[in-house]
Amino acid sequence: MEKRAAFSDLRLAGALIAPQLLLVFVFFYWPAAQAVYWAFTTQPPFGGSNEWVGFQNFEQIFTDRVYWNSVGVSFLFAGLSTALSVGMALLFALFVDRRLTGYRVHRFIYFWPYAVAAPAVGLAFRFIFAPEAGFVSAVNQWVPGLWNPALDGKDALALIVLANSWKMVAYNFIFFLAALQSIPRPLIEAAAMDGAGVLRRARDIQFPLLAPTFFFLLVINVTESFVDSFGIVDITTGGGPARATDLMVYKIYSDGFKGLDYSMAAAQSIVLMGVVIVLTFIQFRYVERRVHYS
Amino acid sequence: MADIGIRSVSKSYGRQPVVHGIDLDVRSGEFVVVLGPSGCGKSTLLRMIAGLEEITEGEIAIGGRVVNMLEPRERGCAMVFQNYALYPHMTVAENIGYALKVAGTARDERRRRVREVAATVGLDEFLDRKPGQLSGGQRQRVAMARAMIREPKVFLFDEPLSNLDAKLRVQMRIEIRKLHNRLGVTSVFVTHDQIEAMTLADRLVVMNAGRIEQAGTPEDIYRAPASRFVASFVGSPPMNLIDAVVDEAGGIVIGGVALPVPHRLAAGRKVTAGIRPEDVVLSDGGELRSDVDFVEELGSVRLLHGRLNDVDFVVQVAAADRRATGALAFTVPPKRIHLFDADTGLRIEHDTPVAIAAE
Numbered sequence: 249m250e251k252r253a254a255f256s257d258l259r260l261a262g263a264l265i266a267p268q269l270l271l272v273f274v275f276f277y278w279p280a281a282q283a284v285y286w287a288f289t290t291q292p293p294f295g296g297s298n299e300w301v302g303f304q305n306f307e308q309i310f311t312d313r314v315y316w317n318s319v320g321v322s323f324l325f326a327g328l329s330t331a332l333s334v335g336m337a338l339l340f341a342l343f344v345d346r347r348l349t350g351y352r353v354h355r356f357i358y359f360w361p362y363a364v365a366a367p368a369v370g371l372a373f374r375f376i377f378a379p380e381a382g383f384v385s386a387v388n389q390w391v392p393g394l395w396n397p398a399l400d401g402k403d404a405l406a407l408i409v410l411a412n413s414w415k416m417v418a419y420n421f422i423f424f425l426a427a428l429q430s431i432p433r434p435l436i437e438a439a440a441m442d443g444a445g446v447l448r449r450a451r452d453i454q455f456p457l458l459a460p461t462f463f464f465l466l467v468i469n470v471t472e473s474f475v476d477s478f479g480i481v482d483i484t485t486g487g488g489p490a491r492a493t494d495l496m497v498y499k500i501y502s503d504g505f506k507g508l509d510y511s512m513a514a515a516q517s518i519v520l521m522g523v524v525i526v527l528t529f530i531q532f533r534y535v536e537r538r539v540h541y542s
Numbered sequence: 543m544a545d546i547g548i549r550s551v552s553k554s555y556g557r558q559p560v561v562h563g564i565d566l567d568v569r570s571g572e573f574v575v576v577l578g579p580s581g582c583g584k585s586t587l588l589r590m591i592a593g594l595e596e597i598t599e600g601e602i603a604i605g606g607r608v609v610n611m612l613e614p615r616e617r618g619c620a621m622v623f624q625n626y627a628l629y630p631h632m633t634v635a636e637n638i639g640y641a642l643k644v645a646g647t648a649r650d651e652r653r654r655r656v657r658e659v660a661a662t663v664g665l666d667e668f669l670d671r672k673p674g675q676l677s678g679g680q681r682q683r684v685a686m687a688r689a690m691i692r693e694p695k696v697f698l699f700d701e702p703l704s705n706l707d708a709k710l711r712v713q714m715r716i717e718i719r720k721l722h723n724r725l726g727v728t729s730v731f732v733t734h735d736q737i738e739a740m741t742l743a744d745r746l747v748v749m750n751a752g753r754i755e756q757a758g759t760p761e762d763i764y765r766a767p768a769s770r771f772v773a774s775f776v777g778s779p780p781m782n783l784i785d786a787v788v789d790e791a792g793g794i795v796i797g798g799v800a801l802p803v804p805h806r807l808a809a810g811r812k813v814t815a816g817i818r819p820e821d822v823v824l825s826d827g828g829e830l831r832s833d834v835d836f837v838e839e840l841g842s843v844r845l846l847h848g849r850l851n852d853v854d855f856v857v858q859v860a861a862a863d864r865r866a867t868g869a870l871a872f873t874v875p876p877k878r879i880h881l882f883d884a885d886t887g888l889r890i891e892h893d894t895p896v897a898i899a900a901e
Contacts, residue, residue, distance in 0.1 A: 435627050435630075437614075437627065440593075440615065441619065442640050442688070444615070456631045
């Protein structure tokens with residue numbers, strides 16, 4: 249049991265936590281409550297009052313093919329970028345853990361991408377992957393028209409997946425490396441004495457012991473790709489072409505701030521919030537059941 | 543089964559040398575214990591044999607084959623680690639059978655051999671448990687079984703008993719020795735516990751600061767330690783070591799008291815005299831005197847702690863001797879006095895071979 253100090257005077261305790269509560273209320277609960285309110289109301293064309301409409305907004309978005317496209321793209325994006333970033337991070341972490349040449353430098357620089365803000369990542373990738381002038385435009389020299397994210401939806405999706413993965417690899421790498429280094433060295437040595445080679449050891453010893461970290465990162469990455477991808481999409485593709493990269497979070501923005509349809513945007517953000525809540529719940533529920541190191 | 547040849551093996555980490563040119567031959571079927579304080583390079587030596595540590599210089603051969611460039615798995619060694627290094631996510635059976643699984647042994651054959659080995663070390667009932675559910679002694683047995691199942695040419699033990707409580711340590715020590723008597727596999731056992739070393743070893747190797755101080759049977763080393771370091775390290779309670787000077791008569795002087803010794807020495811030479819606590823003979827007419835500060839009761843014997851010539855001095859007496867603190871007079875038979883050079887710490891031999899045991 250941890251020891252706790254107890255306040256005998258509740259008024260003092262209240263005064264001490266009031267600033268924090270105020271911040272949480274103003275910046276989290278109030279906007280969230282507003283979003284819920286908007287989601288269940290609609291505004292007349294020229295504004296002024298809000299009219300209670302029940303689930304009408306939700307009915308409307310759930311019957312909208314464009315919205316379902318957005319949901320599909322979001323899940324595809326989340327799946328692809330999580331697979332790519334977690335996979336690459338695991339590979340890098342294994343290399344660094346094996347102390348291959350230059351591991352000290354790599355250990356240091358692999359974290360940098362995470363420190364770059366999403367719009368900056370988007371801008372960088374937009375230049376690098378520009379079909380007419382970027383580095384990657386070389387492929388269009390060899391095979392004309394192979395790469396053009398402005399016209400081809402698949403290319404556009406690949407572009408934002410790459411950008412987002414590149415950013416998240418750094419974060420995942422740190423976690424994997426920490427987890428790998430917390431595996432006692434003698435375990436790996438014992439496996440080596442037992443005759444297991446590098447790959448066999450990774451499969452039989454390291455991966456099972458990484459399972460909790462792996463699961464944690466899976467949830468974090470999926471959540472991040474749902475809520476934190478706005479910057480990349482906005483700078484690189486703007487949701488296009490033909491809504492091929494119209495992620496849920498981006499659609500909320502464009503419907504709300506460009507379409508000025510607050511009610512529909514609010515309803516969508518409630519759905520997105522629901523998705524994130526479910527993911528978080530899964531994380532808390534299952535990360536508890538982690539493998540126990542003895 | 544195989545012999546191990548270690549020829550001028552050195553190890554440095556960067557520019558920091560930790561093992562300086564070790565030469566050692568372990569005969570086939572021999573149980574060799576490497577004894578030394580922590581940081582003396584004994585574990586590094588063991589890990590170089592295992593292939594877990596690169597050999598900076600020199601050469602190690604197992605069964606006549608130089609293994610410097612071989613992977614651990616190609617060397618035919620099995621190792622028991624200090625913290626057991628059991629795979630926490632595998633059951634006891636999976637832990638023991640892992641080497642066979644990697645080697646691609648068929649499942650039925652594997653299961654049969656795991657059972658066999660588990661029975662040898664008394665683990666049959668625990669095969670489905672995870673290491674986390676076992677006691678320290680049981681984990682130790684799993685580690686042993688895991689090493690045994692591969693039927694290795696060489697067993698390597700890296701302080702395997704140091705995490706056990708005192709009683710279990712004694713029990714496992716005996717079991718390891720019995721196992722060796724039965725299997726007869728060449729074994730190298732590293733420890734800092736001199737009782738463990740004395741009881742287990744066919745041959746004892748005492749290491750200090752990356753060098754071998756002395757190698758020989760436990761009895762030889764106890765009877766005739768090759769240096770002051772070995773003298774202080776082997777034996778419990780340890781040998782008393784006192785500075786002394788050689789006088790005109792060729793004897794030694796300790797704190798003003800002259801003692802004859804069988805060594806032939808030049809007058810004025812500075813030496814360290816070594817006297818085992820059990821070699822002291824109490825007699826009221828004895829020329830050496832000490833004040834006993836306190837008495838350590840060990841049951842079978844008693845240790846009288848006092849001072850002699852400004853250093854701690856321990857005298858071992860029989861349990862029946864109920865002497866308490868206070869003045870003590872004693873003498874030491876000249877042939878029982880070990881002498882070491884004060885500068886080099888090396889043993890000074892008697893001039894004529896003396897059969898100490900036949901006294």
